[in-house]
Amino acid sequence: xxxxxxxxxxxxxxxxxxxxxxxxxxxxxxxxxxxxxxxxxxxxxxxxxxxxxxxxxxxxxxxxxxxxxxxxxxxxxxxxxxxxxxxxxxxxxxxxxxxxxxxxxxxxxxxxxxxxxxxxxxxxxxxxxxxxxxxxxxxxxxxxxxxxxxxxxxxxxxxxxxxxxxxxxxxxxxxxxxxxxxxxxxxxxxxxxxxxxxxxxxxxxxxxxxxxxxxxxxxxxxxxxxxxxxxxxxxxxxxxxxxxxxxxxxxxxxxxxxxxxxxxxxxxxxxxxxxxxxxxxxxxxxxxxxxxxxxxxxxxxxxxxxxxxxxxxxxxxxxxxxxxxxxxxxxxxxxxxxxxxxxxxxxxxxxxxxxxxxxxxxxxxxxxxxxxxxxxxxxxxxxxxxxxxxxxxxxxxxxxxxxxxxxxxxxxxxxxxxxxxxxxxxxxxxxxxxxxxxxxxxxxxxxxxxxxxxxxxxxxxxxxxxxxxxxxxxxxxxxxxxxxxxxxxxxxxxxxxxxxxxxxxxxxxxxxxxxxxxxxxxxxxxxxxxxxxxxxxxxxxxxxxxxxxxxxxxxxxxxxxxxxxxxxxxxxxxxxxxxxxxxxxxxxxxxxxxxxxxxxxxxxxxxxxxxxxxxxxxxxxxxxxxxxxxxxxxxxxxxxxxxxxxxxxxxxxxxxxxxxxxxxxxxxxx
Amino acid sequence: xxxxxxxxxxxxxxxxxxxxxxxxxxxxxxxxxxxxxxxxxxxxxxxxxxxxxxxxxxxxxxxxxxxxxxxxxxxxxxxxxxxxxxxxxxxxxxxxxxxxxxxxxxxxxxxxxxxxxxxxxxxxxxxxxxxxxxxxxxxxxxxxxxxxxxxxxxxxxxxxxxxxxxxxxxxxxxxxxxxxxxxxxxx
Numbered sequence: 001x002x003x004x005x006x007x008x009x010x011x012x013x014x015x016x017x018x019x020x021x022x023x024x025x026x027x028x029x030x031x032x033x034x035x036x037x038x039x040x041x042x043x044x045x046x047x048x049x050x051x052x053x054x055x056x057x058x059x060x061x062x063x064x065x066x067x068x069x070x071x072x073x074x075x076x077x078x079x080x081x082x083x084x085x086x087x088x089x090x091x092x093x094x095x096x097x098x099x100x101x102x103x104x105x106x107x108x109x110x111x112x113x114x115x116x117x118x119x120x121x122x123x124x125x126x127x128x129x130x131x132x133x134x135x136x137x138x139x140x141x142x143x144x145x146x147x148x149x150x151x152x153x154x155x156x157x158x159x160x161x162x163x164x165x166x167x168x169x170x171x172x173x174x175x176x177x178x179x180x181x182x183x184x185x186x187x188x189x190x191x192x193x194x195x196x197x198x199x200x201x202x203x204x205x206x207x208x209x210x211x212x213x214x215x216x217x218x219x220x221x222x223x224x225x226x227x228x229x230x231x232x233x234x235x236x237x238x239x240x241x242x243x244x245x246x247x248x249x250x251x252x253x254x255x256x257x258x259x260x261x262x263x264x265x266x267x268x269x270x271x272x273x274x275x276x277x278x279x280x281x282x283x284x285x286x287x288x289x290x291x292x293x294x295x296x297x298x299x300x301x302x303x304x305x306x307x308x309x310x311x312x313x314x315x316x317x318x319x320x321x322x323x324x325x326x327x328x329x330x331x332x333x334x335x336x337x338x339x340x341x342x343x344x345x346x347x348x349x350x351x352x353x354x355x356x357x358x359x360x361x362x363x364x365x366x367x368x369x370x371x372x373x374x375x376x377x378x379x380x381x382x383x384x385x386x387x388x389x390x391x392x393x394x395x396x397x398x399x400x401x402x403x404x405x406x407x408x409x410x411x412x413x414x415x416x417x418x419x420x421x422x423x424x425x426x427x428x429x430x431x432x433x434x435x436x437x438x439x440x441x442x443x444x445x446x447x448x449x450x451x452x453x454x455x456x457x458x459x460x461x462x463x464x465x466x467x468x469x470x471x472x473x474x475x476x477x478x479x480x481x482x483x484x485x486x487x488x489x490x491x492x493x494x495x496x497x498x499x500x501x502x503x504x505x506x507x508x509x510x511x512x513x514x515x516x517x518x519x520x521x522x523x524x525x526x527x528x529x530x531x532x533x534x535x536x537x538x539x540x541x542x543x544x545x546x547x548x549x550x551x552x553x554x555x556x557x558x559x560x561x562x563x564x565x566x567x568x569x570x571x572x573x574x575x576x577x578x579x580x581x582x583x584x585x586x587x588x589x590x591x592x593x594x595x596x597x598x599x600x601x602x603x604x605x606x607x608x609x610x611x612x613x614x615x616x617x618x619x620x621x622x623x624x625x626x627x628x629x630x631x632x633x634x635x636x637x638x639x640x641x642x643x644x645x646x647x648x649x650x651x652x653x654x655x656x657x658x659x660x661x662x663x664x665x666x667x668x669x670x
Numbered sequence: 671x672x673x674x675x676x677x678x679x680x681x682x683x684x685x686x687x688x689x690x691x692x693x694x695x696x697x698x699x700x701x702x703x704x705x706x707x708x709x710x711x712x713x714x715x716x717x718x719x720x721x722x723x724x725x726x727x728x729x730x731x732x733x734x735x736x737x738x739x740x741x742x743x744x745x746x747x748x749x750x751x752x753x754x755x756x757x758x759x760x761x762x763x764x765x766x767x768x769x770x771x772x773x774x775x776x777x778x779x780x781x782x783x784x785x786x787x788x789x790x791x792x793x794x795x796x797x798x799x800x801x802x803x804x805x806x807x808x809x810x811x812x813x814x815x816x817x818x819x820x821x822x823x824x825x826x827x828x829x830x831x832x833x834x835x836x837x838x839x840x841x842x843x844x845x846x847x848x849x850x851x852x853x854x855x856x857x
Contacts (some may be wrong), residue, residue: 029816032707032708032710032711032750033710033711033714033751036715037712037713037715037719037844037845037848038710038848040711040712040715040825041824041825041826041827041848176848178847178848179843179844179845179847200847203850226671467718475675497674497749516712586757586758587755587756587757627844644844669844670843
């Protein structure tokens with residue numbers, strides 16, 4: 001700790017830094033005239049902030065989705081947004097949404113290999129380290145200004161979890177809200193959402209946003225053939241799919257300081273009979289709560305220095321109720337009991353980054369970060385004997401890290417970007433990860449990037465310590481971090497006035513992958529066993545035309561193999577996307593169509609979840625009546641039947657996904 | 671660590687082929703938002719959030735005319751406004767050297783170069799129900815209707831409601847909510 005404070009002090013003295021956080025990069029190629037006036041008021045102006053990086057100069061392959069696109073394509077969750085982006089795919093086990101990127105999404109995965117942030121604040125918790133992208137995501141998507149998606153490893157800036165990519169969600173500023181807003185929506189499966197928001201910039205310079213959202217979905221009834229027997233309600237999970245949440249968000253900014261507090265509590269009922277629970281039992285459910293408070297300072301102590309500091313306090317709690325039948329004690333009269341998981345997780349931390357610019361062509365960023373997970377409790381017990389704990393793991397761990405990034409123009413149009421970060425964990429020790437990029441702009445409209453990166457993911461508390469006394473899962477405290485090394489080449493170019501084209505090819509090698517296995521007793525256990533080689537190529541085209549026509553199309557080919565040369569499970573070989581918006585009338589009415597093709601995926605049991613194409617269509621109108629925005633969307637327009645491969649916790653090997661569904665939404669601003 | 675040399679080579683070749691195509695101007699390409707691209711987009715939005723008296727347009731089909739007076743700092747950014755329509759009217763952009771040649775005009779951008787003649791310009795514009803827009807310190811205080819100031823990394827909008835009223839323009843509450851309200855004479 002002493003060395004750390006010395007280091008911090010040294011850093012301050014140097015007043016170096018930088019944040020060339022790739023994720024702070026501005027949206028590329030956005031047509032500003034398509035933005036709302038509120039969005040315009042909140043965009044960063046390049047000439048004014050010398051430290052921001054152009055997307056084309058960032059040492060990564062980046063996509064940006066703006067609030068305008070989110071609205072026009074009718075995205076309901078962060079998962080919907082990410083699904084529309086090149087190379088991303090999702091799966092849903094009717095509990096949590098899982099994200100796949102670069103062909104990697106092992107069934108049952110908890111999204112630990114993507115770092116999710118809200119305005120730069122880490123959302124991944126300290127037990128499961130999940131990037132929560134479904135209805136469990138902390139922020140109402142209506143409050144999103146834009147989403148920046150950085151592909152490839154970024155551990156050299158962000159540490160653990162920044163393994164395959166970083167998703168940074170930027171929230172709407174008070175001035176962009178500009179008053180009060182109420183929004184209500186209704187959708188298929190008895191789904192309703194209501195939101196009230198107030199935001200403004202006041203004469204004294206204070207900017208404020210306060211917002212609250214309630215969501216409730218009755219859900220569907222399902223027929224699962226795996227459970228088709230009279231003992232298990234003939235395979236029918238009768239209204240066991242409910243999903244409800246309450247969330248709030250607030251942000252106050254004055255001078256260089258921004259204070260944010262946000263939270264969500266979500267309850268999801270489980271229709272799938274996961275973990276061998278009693279099928280169709282009403283008790284089966286999970287409750288996730290996530291809260292945080294974050295104080296950030298941004299300032300320029302000198303003309304060429306920019307300083308960002310952050311202090312935060314975070315809370316995550318989870319409860320899982322699972323109903324089981326006991327046939328062992330008395331096979332003639334089996335009895336039902338509820339097994340409960342209770343997780344409590346709290347941490348605080350801080351971060352300090354300084355960027356210093358030397359001349360126009362050289363930029364150095366240095367940062368230090370510390371997180372103290374002072375409460376990491378996992379418990380498990382049966383309601384029949386609440387005092388006899390089957391699991392009672394209480395831990396306190398911490399991590400500190402130092403990082404440095406150097407961005408130098410070594411010749412006209414040629415930028416070298418190198419970065420390194422050292423993370424030191426109280427559990428397994430230190431790990432150091434470098435990254436390098438060569439970026440060449442031979443002409444203003446053309447960019448080439450050659451990227452080399454390494455990253456790690458620390459084993460989570462859950463992977464190391466969770467066990468329900470051996471009923472379904474065993475612990476493994478000896479886990480080591482898993483590692484990845486990547487190479488990628490990217491070329492981006494504008495074609496004429498309307499198009500931008502990008503191609504990239506990559507090779508990833510993952511070693512010591514932490515993977516859920518079945519041990520000899522048929523219990524789940526996490527082990528550093530697998531190694532994976534992933535290679536692929538991506539092509540995307542972006543087009544914008546006068547009058548509001550816009551679109552983007554992408555195609556991803558990928559081939560991920562494990563050490564024995566087998567194709568990975570839940571890894572499609574082909575992903576293709578096409579998003580189009582067209583103006584319908586009077587600059588205010590638009591149609592947004594998105595189609596997504598995901599190729600066939602192998603399931604855990606060796607079956608194949610067939611490839612599928614989905615189409616979603618949304619019509620939006622702005623100022624239908626003064627101040628009133630309306631939208632109507634159809635999802636899975638053609639009612640295509642498809643399923644996602646699932647993890648070991650489910651008996652359903654391939655779980656059927658939603659058919660055609662609808663949503664109507666009204667938002668009134670005043 | 672051996673990269674997938676074959677795949678990478680293929681990509682590089684494809685990329686080189688792409689870059690070999692005719693170099694064109696690449697508007698829309700500039701990825702970080704340039705100040706004047708943002709300001710041009712604001713001009714377009716002002717047209718949407720201000721109402722003119724009906725006699726400001728000769729007919730329902732008359733275009734909405736935006737005039738850039740004096741030096742033009744927008745450059746290519748104005749290209750993005752080409753072909754836009756505002757409340758059913760086509761948006762037309764023209765350049766003018768003097769306030770005497772601005773007729774017909776609905777929105778008048780008054781550049782820095784016109785500083786010396788500002789009060790004459792504003793008076794003339796007011797009589798013709800023209801929305802005056804500037805981007806210099808004190809523009810709204812001196813009687814301009816809308817001013818765009820760069821503060822930090824954001825563009826801040828100032829509106830002078832009295833000046834708008836004198837020109838018989840109605841500024842929508844949405845724009846007013848977003849803007850800083852400025853009264854005349856406070857310099």
